[in-house]
Amino acid sequence: MEQTVEYAHATGLLSGIWLLVAIPLASATVLLLLGRKADKWGHWLGVAAVAATFVLGLAMFFSLAGLDAEARSAEQSLWDFIVVGELHVDFGLLFDPLSGVFVLLITGVGSLIHLYAVGYMEHDEGRRKFFAYFNLFVAAMLLLVLGNNYVMLYFGWEGVGLASYLLISFWYTRPSAATAGKKAFLMNRVGDAGLAIGIFLMFATLGTTQYDEVFNGVGALSAATILVLGILLLLGAAGKSGQFPLQAWLPDAMEGPTPVSALIHAATMVTAGVYLIARSNPIFSANTTLQTIVVSVGALTLLMGCIIGAAKDDIKRVLAWSTVSQIGYMFLGVGLGGGAYALAIIHLLAHGFFKANMFLGAGSVMHGMHDQVDIRRFGGLRKYMKWTWLTFMMGWLAIIGIPPLSGYFSKEPIIAAAFERGDWTSWLYGMAALLGAGLTAFYMTRLFVLTFHGPERYTEDNKHPHESPYIMTVPLMLLAVGSIGAGFLMASSVPDWLEPTFGAEAVEHHAVMPHWLITVLSLLVTVLGAGLAWALFRNGTAKQEQPAGVLVTAARRNLYTDAFNEAVFERPGIYLTRALVFLDNKGIDGAVNGLAAAVGGSSGRLRRLQTGFVRSYALSMLTGVVLVVGAFLAIQLGWLA
């Protein structure tokens, strides 16, 4: 069953893959170094850099597609990155079908969001800095997906983490944004530590971190090693992708500007975890226990995200929990293994389009409503924002999976794949995925109806909503087109395209029910959920948060996961710190200061012996001499014997 992984050397156009990382990095450097001098044109440089990268990426993608199916990869070693003893890490890049689709997603959606941000950030003084960070993010993300070994991946991984932190707390004068940035940074550290230890373990057992050498060597490892390695990688993936148990930072990350939420915390960076697992597919496929863990994390997170998303009133938080939930679907996909790897990637790409579309739509709504984010204070915006309404509707229909929009082609196969696991767990995971589909339809419809339909419930100072300028609506339209068309296009092409990375799809199917029945069921729960939400929220909602039952209260409080983290990790940490500070102040400082005081005090008393009277010195000398002579005599005369 072992399949040898081998990458071809980069030739022709593909030998320029380093440019993909270098262009946005150069632009970020220029913007940061020039400072205020670049304020006038800096944003256009940022857009141009990403657009140029997209064009270059597209050319390389087609150049790769022109190669034979077996030779579709391009590896390039730029220089020795780290050489210490046995450890040898290349600064190497790899452009293969998997990184190819990621490059297109990152730069394609990234270009549109950069363009949108030119309009969105127009009145912000820090727009140039914003674009510098945004370009830095794109460069780091491209490095992450283009690296040819795990250390390069980790390099990019930390780079996107840095950019994410900088951009979440971009409006750092707001305490909530600064806190959200720190929260994201801390929770990511937990995951990153797992990934780092995973890479150490890889080096300790296999002696290398190169993708091809690692994947070819996995077969020689014991099952326990693979399990531990996989769990460590999964921890890293869960931290970056906002999966259980490290999901709490992602919704708070919405404190950043909306384009950041769209690009980093919906379309690209948070899917890095899915990329990591998909890239490491030979490791994850080698251990069924590991796959079960990944599937369970995915299923649990997707349900949590749906339930919490249905109870939130902040438009961006709903979308954030929806992101958590949709990435749960992707984890479910990559955990199922086999043909489902490709399905997860398709869902990732489709999600990149429709979620970026909806986030930018939400940004457009906020732009027209003086930064109001509470969906209880929206309503009837359809009349004022035609384009935003229309494009958001495409995103909404896509995410709930109405055919023929993209969500239908990407989500429904994952649900079907969950039912195909072959034993009783098929029912567990399949039903979770199916229930998730219904809940997704419910909360997205609630969001859509409360925002764009029903009676107007604006606050007093907000009576005149307006549509956003074209520089913001045009990217929305393009993304909406992607939400409509991308699903079918990808569902028919991506599995074949990714075959060199994931291997041929296994033909064995253990479906517990026929495929058409699953399709019908998933459409049924979707329509049911959407219909229920439509019926409940068509007439608007209360303008204030109302008392609610146990489940809704729990969901509003993020299912008490924050409270759990606070009680189990934060409080004991604070108490431990306090105890240590007390020990330091009273114990260690006390001992040191006490010793110093004792020495000082006794020497203060001892120096009183220096009276300054010559005759008293003479007396003590004489006494000493008498004593010495006495002792001498005593010994000589044998008195002491």
Add this chain to the structure above:
Amino acid sequence: MTPDYYLVLAAILFTIGAAGVLVRRNAIVLFMCIELMLNAANLALVTFSRINGTLDGQIISFFVMVVAAAEVVIGLAIIMSIFRTRRSASVDDANLLKY
């Protein structure tokens, strides 16, 4: 005549000198008492030299005389200098060098 008498005389001279150093205040007197103690020591050394029939003790006593001469020069200079600044030769008044 036994040498013991010389030793007893040396002991008596030394004791007188030591007692003088302890009880007198005048620096000049103190100085003379110190000289007395040194010479008592010299007397003892010469006596032991005689008893043992070697010259070691006599040689050491010459050394003591040389050192005593040097000491007198420096010591008297110090006492002069103190007397000039303080108009007093009492050793109890020169007590600045203390805690």
